[in-house]
Amino acid sequence: MSLHLSDVRLTYPDGDSTVTALDGVSVEVDAGDMLAVIGPSGSGKSSLLAVAATLQRPDSGAVRVAGQDTAGLSGKQLSRLRLEEIGIVFQQPNLISSLTTAEQLLVTQHMRGRSPRQHRERVRELLATVGLDGKQHRKPHQLSGGERQRVNIARALTGKPSVLLVDEPTAALDHDRGTRIVELLAEVTREFRLATIMVTHDTEYLGQVDRIAAMRDGALSHDTAAAPV
Numbered sequence: 405m406s407l408h409l410s411d412v413r414l415t416y417p418d419g420d421s422t423v424t425a426l427d428g429v430s431v432e433v434d435a436g437d438m439l440a441v442i443g444p445s446g447s448g449k450s451s452l453l454a455v456a457a458t459l460q461r462p463d464s465g466a467v468r469v470a471g472q473d474t475a476g477l478s479g480k481q482l483s484r485l486r487l488e489e490i491g492i493v494f495q496q497p498n499l500i501s502s503l504t505t506a507e508q509l510l511v512t513q514h515m516r517g518r519s520p521r522q523h524r525e526r527v528r529e530l531l532a533t534v535g536l537d538g539k540q541h542r543k544p545h546q547l548s549g550g551e552r553q554r555v556n557i558a559r560a561l562t563g564k565p566s567v568l569l570v571d572e573p574t575a576a577l578d579h580d581r582g583t584r585i586v587e588l589l590a591e592v593t594r595e596f597r598l599a600t601i602m603v604t605h606d607t608e609y610l611g612q613v614d615r616i617a618a619m620r621d622g623a624l625s626h627d628t629a630a631a632p633v
């Protein structure tokens with residue numbers, strides 16, 4: 405399973421004119437691969453994630469998620485595809501303050517219409533995978549910033565997605581915590597055979613990813629295997 409964008413173009417209205425956010429972007433990310441996308445502010449990184457997440461329909465070009473062409477799908481079918489196949493990690497964890505760590509994950513299963521009871525074991529395993537063993541009963545204020553980001557990642561993985569989209573995961577973290585979060589993302593990408601795209605400003609963490617692409621003015625100008633560190 406993979407994520408495939410082909411010649412994607414996206415414009416936004418801008419007064420009497422338009423702004424081109426994505427200008428013929430093509431990229432393929434295979435299962436088990438992690439691609440980092442870097443680039444200056446306004447270069448189109450968030451737009452790329454929004455299109456890959458099927459939250460934004462492109463003006464033209466194709467978006468295939470887990471082998472499925474998204475062009476002909478209705479809004480309802482896209483929502484279902486997102487729930488089943490796509491995990492999204494936003495910059496801010498946006499955890500619900502009254503819920504425990506385990507409940508943050510169970511509530512997403514409830515939204516999928518699945519009984520939380522059947523998923524307690526998976527939630528326990530996922531929390532262990534992200535290094536939160538023994539912290540399932542803690543509420544967000546009882547966790548560190550890095551731990552909250554780990555809950556965010558575990559929550560994105562609860563529905564067993566094949567695609568993981570990550571927006572600036574290290575923005576609020578110091579160097580050590582940031583390094584461990586990117587390590588964790590690389591680990592879960594391999595372990596769960598995810599097709600992962602991580603948008604980041606922080607070039608210091610790029611040694612841990614498989615491929616790096618640079619966005620400039622809506623174009624993906626470079627896509628290469630990451631240099632070994």
Ligand SMILES: Nc1ncnc2c1ncn2[C@@H]1O[C@H](COP(=O)(O)OP(=O)(O)OP(=O)(O)O)[C@@H](O)[C@H]1O
Pocket residue numbers: 416417418423424425443444445446447448449450451452
């Ligand atoms: N909703 C919108 N309406 C109009 N223009 C937009 C909208 N969203 C983004 N843009 C424009 O599209 C271009 C790409 O923006 P985008 O947010 O994708 O870049 P970015 O690389 O993610 O920037 P940043 O790192 O600052 O988040 C920019 O010129 C931006 O001003």
